[in-house]
Amino acid sequence: PATRNQLKALFWSDMERPQASANLRNALYIIRNTIPEYVDIDRNSISLKETFDDISALEQIIDPDVPLPRHITEEPLRDFSLEGSEEFDEWTAVTKQAIRKNIVTMLRKRISNCYEKKMYEEMSNSLETLLTIDPYDEDSVLELMEIYCNMGQPTKALIFFKEYSSKIENKMGITPSERSKKYFRKILNNWSEYDTSSENREKFWCRKNELAAMIGALTDPGGLNTAVYVHGEAGIGKTALINKAVSILDKGDFLILSSRSSPIGEGYPYSSWNSIMTRIGRMPEIENDFPDINTRSVLSGIFPGFLGGKGLNYNADVALMTERNPIVISGMINDILRRIASKKRIIMIFEDIHWFDTQSIQLLTAFMSTVDLDINIILSGRPESSRITLAMLQSLDPPSKWKIVPLKLAPLRNDEIIDICRNSLSEELLNQKGDEYFIRESEGIPLLLFEMLRAAEENPDSDLTNGLGGLIMARIGDLSELQQNVLAIISVFAVGASPEQITEAASRGYDEVLSAGETLLSKGLLKEREEDGKVIWDFTHAKVRECIYESISLSKRQELHKKVAEVLNNAYSPQKWDPELSTMLCHHYMRSGQRAMELKQYLRELIFDITLNHDLFPVVSDKVLLSCSTPFSSREGTEQRISQALALLDEIRTDKNVGRMELKSLEASCFELAGGYHISWGEYDKGLVFINEAISISKEFGLSETHIHCLKHICYMHLQTEDPVRLISTARELIQLSRPENHRHYMATAVRFVGVSMFLSGKYDQAERTFRHSIRLFESLK
Template structure:
């Protein structure tokens, strides 16, 4: 059955079998909409609606033409049913659905109402149709609002605050003068303790009613507002009573000293406590006020609220009312003239009906000295009885007129028994700056800056807040990391530390406070902070510019505004400038608030930008980690796994390649290391992720490429640890798959890993096969970067088969080739060290031990110069062996000890058992037999892991030398008898067999 869907709420549209219908002109569309809503009508009614300004015949002619055009819109489908010459309806055989029908037919439906009926739709010269739209619109809107009110009543009974907030906001969106909705929303916020949000709602309705209707909110809203203020004061007082105070000793002493001067009629100053949100300004102020005597001083405390900076002099009105009422209780009298002047600024001074005092009026009055003089006069008169302490909290939200007045009074009334105690956030505010400039000029203010607590302070804070706790050092460090020493966040975390979810949540109180930091942002400011929140450390300004597509100069202005608000701050690394949030919780709040689709898109875009900065000739693991983070948050599983594999490869390449290419400085590589457990865990993780990815993506090019990467890492790892069967299977599969998708780099890598296996097992026959494969592939595909690696493999092969002269010449050719190419020299520096080592091995096999030692020293010097530890252990081992055969056992021990210290960090590394074998021999010669046995046992175990003939043969060599001395020395026999229980001949024969393979049988006669 054909289906027509008509959307009439908000922006209208029509589809026929899911294809959008375009109407030839407006009145055809209007006729159709009218039929869709009313189902049946008459020709006369349609003529009256759409052509009332025409004569009857002309109107009917236009109607006939419109009906014909309507049929054409639906491919001449017979969508109309003409019962007779006068009645018109839609064909019931065609399925017609509308959002209006869905809304009307279900008395509980509200989601279908997505906006007003036919929003923005209009038809020229059709007043009756326009009237019909308006009436229908109001009718449907009335139903919608009624249903929302019913939902609100239901959710109020359930205390389902999230739904109450949602429905109240929907009513306000559709009826901005609906005071009942504002009231319910205020109550909703009040009941949740979200007082800042409740005050904002009150300010919104007050502003709308004042600007549009010049009236104030009704008495019920005023009542709720006063309840909110009372709750704030109650919570404030409770916090004062219940919370403890930590630190700030220096600041307390300074406030007390300043106040003491004031009480003793000495020259004194007002006090400004400044610091970031939640740093403890209020708590410090409360601590001070609790400590002073209230008998001889009037105290007025006034909170300035966000969003109230448009209400001129509101803080002062509250202050004056407080002080006047207190003074009247002490029977203070005020001249009639003064009362008259004040009543002009504060109507009905004994009441609080002063909300509509206009900003323009205040500015004009402030220009007249009478205003300042009047306020000053009343403060002087009240101060005649007692000294006055006026406290203004959060003056960053005080209106400009009030700050100007405050500045004037601080400068002029300091000797008149009045002192001000102010708190203020440390964000930039031009009005606060002017206040500080004017008051500092006359030395009238003491500014106290509160800083965050240090890690040690946080530990002490926790121990004082929770005595005898068993909180671990790790948890304390985590709390410090999350709070960054901010008192508010620290207190909140301590309140939830024992909750089942631990500290990995953001409390509603945190969210409420953080929300207040961002509510007055412009759209462009919001874009910037959202983009900065994508980065878990710092955000490059270059990426911000690319993502926002905002003019660079405008971006600079926006960033400076956000820095003034202490939301963002700049940091630099070298010549590059970055942005970050002033507190990690600001970032966390913004990032949590992003919709998932926005996170996906933005994180993915950031990832693609970062990818472009990767140099193909380097392996930047830090960028890889950033890409993993962004692609994970973008739910881009393919690219996320790709860079997980790449980052793992960088680390394991350094550990598992004997002579890896060097892309970074020595500090970078000194931090690179995974032990056996971590390596296994990481490999298991990426293999499992690949399985899950293939279940979704199938065998796509991307998943095949990832599988090749993983096979390479796993195969190399297994070969290094001597699990040759599984390792070779991985590498062979990798080569086959790489050939299928023409991944040439990994075909070459596969050949290299097969050659490494052959080197470890002394399999020269297979080795030359893969060396030749490599040379042919390099030639066919012009992969010049790999030539030097295969040249060294060829040289090594020649050495292994005893062609020493050819091998040495090829090694020197490698060295010369690398030294000529300055561009890649540093990357391949370990290849040069390896070549010197291999030449040293030639000299050893020729029994030129001194010459061999010199070549080993060259290899060691290269590693020491570059501070690279991964290869030096092999060179030190060989140097130690050469020194041993030179008869210098002290030098031998020196090199072998250094090598073994490095080997402790590396699992399954060739050469370790040789170092232990010769340490066993040296200890044996020094008659440290138990130490010798310990080294020998370890060497025996290690040599059987990699199954390298040279290593196995070396262990058997040591066993034979010790066994040969057992019969003539009982001490030796007592230590070694249980371990060396075979005949001497067996040790010699087996040892010679293995050492012949590596051309080192001479050692049995040395």
């Protein structure tokens, strides 16, 4: 019970005694009328009767068989306050602390009972609940880590300790005790003793020390971001190690962002980051709160997969004003990742850094130098790039942000090779070949060793001494012609292909190709992955692809490159911005000896680039305009493409496979596009040099359409310089060229130029009639 004087002092301490007494009487009157059966009020005190509170009801949780209430971790007496009463606030604070202390005591009793009953899973749940209420209790942290380890989840213990370390450092400015750090190291040292089988029960052979080192680095509670650089020869096991570490760490609360690079062709700028930005753009956290127009405009103009086909406005003015350099781009990526990092832990994987384009390397360096998030990075590369990559990582500014962990993978030891062979081959075959045979022939390279084992399993009498290429050739020797052709086609695609694409390139039935592919998958020659909802077949390793590709004769290679180019060209549209597809097309045209087609691909893109970004008066239908996803292009970018096209034209001039008529047609097209671009920007002298040469070629070889485009550019020049005499003269020439039926669609433009000339000459009535005639001609084209 509480006395009346206590209640008056608690609630109305700032009032005179008569006023406080009146307020108390009024409050007691309301209480008595509202819950008369639960209160006992007399002249001196007030008390509750026949009631219980929810805190008392929690006493039963000491029994592990009783489920923990969902609200147990919520703040007690939440929103229970009295404005203007310091005494009440003080009482609330003391009571809250007492309730928390009481709940913690009950949870400790529950944990003890769990231990006695060996209910370890419930014990871990109870400890997790306890640490939600009292997150800085180091004894409970160590106890929970021990439970995780006993339950076979040492990685979870390591990750939990890293989170705890970050929490106390950020909130309290202290580091874990030496006792807890010692326990962390103990778990890490014993980590490799735990089972490392994959979820699909595939054995992860050897590399347990390297795996433990990687896991330890990525869960290190030192307070720094970690960058692990795995390097070694091709086939040494870099990807397998990274995939295993990620599968162990990723328990659903991680966001894994992986880059993808192509071993062939010239990657477009920042191409290695596109897969990462595509994944980021599809995250729910981003889809529900998309970045500002500035970020959208810049990033969507660099990474084709970022918007993912979303119908979002593209602000060319913003893109023009914002300089697109690695520092600016990395800052935008950092801002986006900050939204995700509040809900998920982030690991970024940059494999095969030796294949990165220059801009992707620069962006990676800028990102690691400026990122202000809790993030870990895994990189991999071959020996030829390791020295440069390590120098780049070690020179990051500021270096205090990152802990750099180089991890060089050496060849397998002799005892490891023997262990793998004894677990993979029959004792009879192993005795027949001898341990030294596999040690000598594999050279400790896992890829070569496992190919030897597969070949021996398929044919015990096979010769395993011819290296990886010989092994692959021996394994595919017994395959059907279609199966071998499927492998050859995929090796030419180089980045994997869907069954539909392979079917088209092979000119065979889909079911036949599907059956052949299933056999190749079962033999371990291919693997499959899902990409944008499609199944993609690819080789198990880039070295396997190289062996298959190099075994194809040059003539067949050219023919396959030609077929693959046809398949990719069927999927290409200049209206859809897809620099990866365009790059691949150019690569296959070049490899198939179709340099003219390669230049035509450049010109197709240039036409849309210049028309949409640089033409002053582009004549484009709404339907075509709305179907375009081409981003804003700066003058620098367009001029670079023009230079590339002209350089390729120079190479084609010496190509004996290109006829004179085709060469002249390409020359005229290149000069017309370059000249029209320079005229659009007011560089008339430079533009006319190209245009006059294009007109000369067009007249000589009857290229009337190119001639028409050249005259249109000259008309625009006279329009910009307000020269009506020359404008009407050129426009009339344009009308003459537009008279044939197949060129009638140019007539409306020519008549419009005549109208503009009359307007500039002050002949307004004639100009109006001419413009109206031009309008009718345009309308007739619909």
